[in-house]
Amino acid sequence: MEPTKTAAVDSRALGESVVNRVFVTVGVYLIAGVLLLLGIGLQLTGAINNFATAQNMLNIIDAVSMLGIVAVGMAFVTYSGHYADLSVPTTMAMTGYVAVEMLKYGFFAAVAAALLVGMVVGLINAVAIGKFRANPIIWTLAVNYMSMGVIRLVWVNKQIYPDMTASTVRASQMFDAIFRLRFFGRIALPMVMMIILVIVFQFVLRKTKFGVQLKMTGAARTPARFSGINVELMIGIAFVICALTAAVGGLTVTSLNRVGAWYNGEGYDFRAVTAVVIGGVTLAGGRGSIVGVLGGVLVIGILNNILTLLGVGTFSQDMIRGAIFIVVVFINARSLRKMGRDYE
Amino acid sequence: MNNDSKKGRGREKTLTFIDRNRIFLLFGVVFLVMALFAPRFMTSFNLTTIMRTTAMNATAAIGFTLILIVGQLDLSIGTIITFAGVVGLGLKQYIGYGGSVPIAILAGCAIGLINGLLVAKAKISSFIVTLGMLTLLQGAIYTITRGNSISLSSPDAFAVSDWLARMIIPLITPRVVITLVLVGGFTVFLRLTRVGRNFYMVGGNRQTAWLSGMDTDLYTIVAFVISGFTAAVGGVLFAMEGAAATLNLGNTSLMYVISAVIIGGTAMSGGKGGVLKSFFAILMLDVLYNGIILFGLGNEVKIFIAGIILAAVVLYEAYTRYKHDKTVGQRAELLKEVDELKERIKTAKHRAAV
C-alpha cells in the first residue's frame, strides 16, 4: 500500500512481456497445460504410466468434480471481495442430514429440503454480511459453529442412512444415484453438474446485470453504491449462490458416503478457496472468472494425480501443494501489477 | 463546535469505553455464573486446571493479536504449534531440551519470517501465504515424523513435565507463569512503548505509518515472526508438559484463537485491540467450556454457545458501525429541534387529513 503512482502511465511503459500477457489472458490454464506436459513428459521417460489416457483424464475430473461444484459457488463470495465462506463445510453436512431425513417424503422432497437449507444459511450470511457488513471470515466461522451445534443437538452424534430413512427403495436408489448416475457408462453426474454450473455461472458473471454489478461491487464497494448499485443485494446473492452450491455439494458427498454425518464436507472451505484463488479470482475482488475457477480445480486434480502416480506420499503431496499454491498466486498477482491491471 | 456536541461526545466516550472493555465484563459474567452454579468449579484445583488449559492458546493468541493489529491474518499458527511441539520433543533424545527447545522456538520464528517476507516483500495476501503455509507445514510434520507422534517416557522428561505442571500457588504453575509473563510483557510493549504503538499505526493506516518514517514492511515481518514465536512457545511447552507431541496438537487452536481474539475486541481491519483482551477472551471461553463439562453437557452445547457468542460479538460490532455511519456528521443544534419538528409534521398531517 505504498503511495500509488497516479501519474499517467502509457502502455509502452507497462511490463507487457509475453509471459505476463499470456498469463493474464489464459491464466491458470497455462499452469494446467504445463502440468499436463509435465505428466506426458514423465510418461515418456517412463517415470509414470497411463497418464495421457482418456480414462485417467476422466478420473482426474471425477476426482475434483465435487470440489468444483463447491468452488464455483465459493468463487462468487471471493469475487464479491469477501474472501471466503467458512460455513460451507457445515452447510454441506447439514444439507446431507436434512436430505436423508426428508427421504421419508420421497426423493424430490429431500432435494428440495436440502436446497432450502442452503438457501436459509445463505440468507443468514447475506443479511449479516451484505446489510450489516459483518466481517465475512469471522461471521461465516460463527455460523459454521452454530449450525454444527444445531446438527449435534438435533441428531445427537448419530449418523443416518438413506436406505433406512427412505420411504421407498426407489427413493433411496435415486438418492444413491446422485453421485453414481453415469451417462454413456462413464460420464458421472457430478461431473455433468460441475460443467453445467461452470457454464451457467460463467454466463451469469459475464453477461448478466448481476454479474457486471457484482464486479463493480467486489472491486470497489462504496463507488458501486454511489453508482446506483444495490450492493447489499449483490453481496447477498453471492453468499446465497455459495450456500446453494454448497448444498448441492453436500447432497453429492452424502450420496457418495451413503450416510448423513456431520463430518461430510470437512475441509471443503479451504480446499475450495485454494481452487478459486489458483483459478485467478483475486481476494481483492472483482477479478477472475468461473472458467478460471474450473481451471484452478483441474490444476489441483492433475497435480494430485501426477504426484500419486509418481508414488509421492500423501503427506509430501501436501507440502508440494502448499508451495505451488503460494507460487501460482504470486505469479498471477505480479503479472497483473506489471500489466498495470492492478496495484497493491 | 459547541458544548452540546462536546457533551454528546462525552456520553459517546463513556459508551465506547464500556464497549472497548466489554471482554472484561463478559469474562466477569461468565465467571460469576460458573462460580455460583457449576459444581466443583471454585476449587483451586479446577481453577488451576483452567489456567493450565488456557496456557497454550493464550500464548499463541499474543502473536495472533499482533498480526491482526498490523492488519494481517495468520492461518498457520495451528500448524506452527504442532511443528514446534514435534521438533522440541523429537530432537530431545539427541540434544536434550537445552538444545531442542530453542531450536523449536527458532523454527517457529523462521516460519513466521518466511510468512512475513512473502507478505511484505513479495506482496502476496497474508490469507494466501499462511493458508499455503498451513498445508505445507501439515505435510512437513507428517513427513518428518512418518506418522509417528512423539512421546518421551524417560524419567527426566517426566521430571520436566511434572515441574511445568507443578502448582506453585493456586492457579499458578510454571507454564502458566511463562504465559502470564509473555502476556504482561507484550501488553506493556504494545501499550506503552513507541515501537509498540507504531504497530497500531501500521495497521491503522499503512501509508501514514510509512510517511511518518516507519519501515512498514519491517513491522509486518516482525509481527509474523512474533506470531511464529508465541505459537511455537505455546506448542513446545504444551508438548513438554504432556511429555508427548501428537501430530494434530494445534489443529483446533487456529479457529479457537481467531474466535477468542475477535471476541476480545481486536479488529480484523487492524489498528485496534490488545493482548490482555485476547487473554481474557481465551480465559472466558475456557471457563465457559470448563463449566459446561462440569455441568456434564456435551460438545454440541459447547460448539453452539461458542458460535452464538462469536456471532453476537461480530453482529454487535457490525451493527454499531452501521449505526455510526448513519449518524456521523449530524448537527447537534439541528437534532435539538427534531422533536418539535416531528410535532409540527404530525399536526400538519392531521390538518391535511381533516
Next chain:
Amino acid sequence: MKRPMTLVLVLLLALALPAAVFAGGQKEAAPGAAAAAAGNLERSLAVDTSGLKSEDGQPLIILQEKQREVPSRPANPDALPEDDPLHWWDIEFAGWNANKQNIPESPKDGAIGKSIVFIVHGDHPWTTACTLGAQKIANAYNMKFKPLSPNWDLAVQNQMIDQAINERPDMILLIPLDAKTAPQQARKINQAGIPLILFNTLPSAAAMDYCITWTGPDDFGQFRMLSRVWADEMKRIHGTSGVGVAYTQHAPGGSPYFARCWGPISELSGYAPWVKTLDKQAPGFEADKTMQLVSDWLTRFGRDLKGICAADDSSQALGIFEALEKAGRRDVVVVAAGNSKVGMDLVKDGKLFAITYQTAEGDGALAVQTAADWFNGKEIPPVKYLPKHIITKADVEDFYPPQW
C-alpha cells in the same frame, strides 16, 4: 475509568474464595459412600450381565475363551525389518510386560453404586455406540456413570482428566486420544491415586505401568487373521503370481495406523510371501479423496493391483468401490476394518470380501465390566482383548442391525 472493571474482577475473586472453601469441604463427601453398605459385594457378584445384547443382537460381552499367547520380546525390536512381525512387538503386545506401579488395591466392596468417569477420544457414531454399551453395563450395576468427550482435542482431554481427578470418582476409564500421550495422562491419574482402566486405543507401553489393565480390540491379531483370509481369497482368484496389494491407512497417531497396515504386511511376509506391497497411503476418512487415490493406483499399477486393505470400512471402502466400479475392476479383493452399516452392506453385496468384527458397544461394555470385576475383587489380567472375528458374506446377516 479502568477502576470499575478491576472492581468487578476483585469482587468476583472475593466471592470466589469462600465458595472454593465451601466446595472443597463438600468434595470429600463424594459418592461411593453408599457402596460401603454391607452385603453390597454379594449383591454385586449376583449381577449377571451375560444376558445383555448389543443393538446388533450379538451378546454385549463375548468373553475370549483363551487369551492369546505372547511371544517373548526380542532384544531390540526396532532393529528387525519392518515386515518382521516381531518388529512391532512393542506396539502389538504393549502392556504384557508392564511393570505396574502403585496400582490401587481393589476395595472388594462390590461394583454397585460406584461412580465412574468414562472419557472417550471424541464424538463419532462409533463412540456413541461404545458409550451406549458401557452405559448398559453401568446400569446393570447401578453405577454413577459420567461420559465425557473431548471432541478429538488433546488439550481438552487433558483438562477433562484433571476435572475427573477433581471429582474423585471410584474409577476413571479412558480412551487415550493418542497412544503417545497416554503415559503422561495415565501417570497423572495414577499419582492422584484413582484407579484407571485404559481401553480401545492401544497406548504406548509406558502407559500400561499406570493402569489396572487395558481392554479393547486386538487390532494386530485381528488384522493378522484378516490378512490370511484375504491372501487365501486372492490366491483362489489370481493364483500366487503377480499379486500386488495396496493399503489405505488409518489416520496417523495410535496403533491402528500401524496395525491395519503393518499387521498384514508383516503377517503375509511369512504366510504368503508372494503378495507384493505396491503402496500405502493415508487419504484420511474421506470417500472422495480415497476414490481419487485408488483411481490413480489403478492407473499406476493396472492389473498388478489384486487387493486393497482398508483401515476403515465406511468412507474409505466406499471410495475404493467407486474407483473400482469406474475402472470396471470386479477382481480386486478388498478387506477392511470395522463393521459399520456401510461396510456390512458392502459385504452383503459381495463388494467387500471381509471385514473385522469391531463391536463398538462391546468395547465400552468390556471396559466397564472389567471395572466391575475389579470392584468385585476378581483377578484382572494386564491386557483383555475383545473377541476376534472375521465377517464375510456367509455370516454378515447375523450382525444386523448394525451398531452404527
Next chain:
Amino acid sequence: MSDQQRVVALQMKHVTKQFPGTVAVNQVDFDVFAGEVHALVGENGAGKSTLMKMLAGSYDDYEGEIWIGDRQVNLHSPAVAKANGIAMIYQELSLASPISIAENVLVGRLPVTGLGLTDKRRIVEDAKNALERVGLGHLDPDMAIEEISQHEAQLVEIAKALWNEPGILVMDEPTSALSREEVELLFQIIERLKKEGLAIVYISHHLPEVFRIADRVTVLRDGKKIATRAVAEVSRQEVVQMMVGKSIAEFYRHESHATETETLRVENLTRFGFFHEVSFSAYEGEVLGIGGLSGAGRSELGRALVGLDEVDHGMVFLHGKRLRISSMSAAMARGIAYLTENRKSEGLALRLSLRENVLVSLVPRHTQGGVYKQSLGEPKLQELIAELSIYPPDPERMMNNLSGGNQQKVLLAKWMAIEPRVLVLDEPTRGVDIGAKSIIHKSIERLAQQGHTVLLISSDLPELVALSNRILIMREGRLIREMAKEESTEEKVLLAANGEGV
C-alpha cells in the same frame, strides 16, 4: 520581504524523477527562502505532487541534488525527510482512522518517561497544545479519527505537520476540504509561521488563494519548470497562460438556458440532524447553484435527492409527479443522478477500467431479458471520451493509472452517459487543473443547453457564480437564501454563506 532574511532554506537542483514511460519531473530547479511562502502551481500531471513526494522522501530513485540550508541531502526515505525538518500536509488525508487524534498528531514522536515508556499524560497535553494551534482546542485527543468530521480531520492533519516543528512545510491542496472560516484560520497560521521563519511550499489549483498567501509562484507544466515569479509582479492571467501553455479565459459567465418548465420541485425535504425543511424548484436548462460552507448540508441534500440516504420528511416532485425514491437505482431510472465530491473513495473503482467505470451507470438500461449488452454503450463511451478529451483515450486503462483531472472527467462521463433530467454535481472540479476544469464547465453548459437541469454544489465561488443561473445558499442544514444571477457575486455569496449581509 527585506533582504537580510533571505536565507535559502531549500534548494532543488535540476531534479528528475521518471516513472515507467513518463518523466514526471524533468530537470527542475526549485528553491524556497526561510520565511516565505512559495506557491507551486500547474495542471494535474504537471509534476507538482511528484516533486513534493520527492521532498517527502517517497522515492529512492530521483536524480539531481537537494540542498537543505547548506547541506546536500539524499531524501531517500520519509524518515530522512523528517529528520531534515521537512513536513508534509497531504491532499489525501494521511491519518489512521481507528487511532486516537493524539497518537496521530504525535506519531513517531510520542513523549516517553524516564523508563522509555510512553507518557499518557504528556501525550494528551502535547496533543491538546497542537490542536489549539489550529483552533481545535475543544476536541478530545483520545477520540479516534473516525469519530471526527472530515474538515476537522484536515485541520488535525495540519496540526500534525506543525507539531514536528519543521523548517520546511509543504502543503498540498491544504484547503480542499476546508470551509471559508477554516481557510482564513489556516492563512493566519501560515502568516504566523512565516514570521517564525518557516519556509513554506504551497501547492494549489486555487489561484485566488495563491495570490492571497504566496510571495513567489513557480509554474510547472509537463514535468518542466516554466518560470518562477514574485506574486507582486505577475497577474493571474499570465500564470494561467503559463500553466496551460495557451491563453484561455479562466472563467466566463455563460448565458442562461433556463426555461419556464419546472423539472424538480422539493418541498420541506428533511433528514433529521443533517438538513431541515429544504424547499426549492429547478427548471429545464437551468444550472442551479447551491452555495454554502462545507458541512452546511449541501452534499447530504444531494445524496438524499437520489436516495443514497433515506429522508425523514418532505416530498420531491419530478415534472410535477410525486417521486418516492427508495434507492439510487430508482432515482437513476427516473433520471436523477448525483456526482459525488469524493472521487477516489466514492466515485471510481480504481481497480477497474475506464470503460467499466463509465458504463456502469448504463448497465440497468442496457440489460435486455436479463442479458447485459456492453456493446450498446460503446458509441456513447467513445463520444464522451471525445467530448471530455479524456487522456489517454484507452477504455481498457485501469483508472488508477489516470491523472486526477482525467479521473474526474471519467466520473462526470459516468453520469452524462445516462443523460439524466436532473444532475446533481457535488464539487465537480475539486482538485482539478484548469484545463480539465474548463472542459468540465463546457460540458455542464452543454447539458444545460440540451434542457437538462443541473444542481451545482460548489465551494469554488468563481465557478459557482459563473455557471449558476440562480444560487441557493445553505447554512447549518437550512436553505437560508436564494440569489438571482444578477445579484450574485462572489462576495455576496460568501457573506450569505457565513450568515451575514442581506
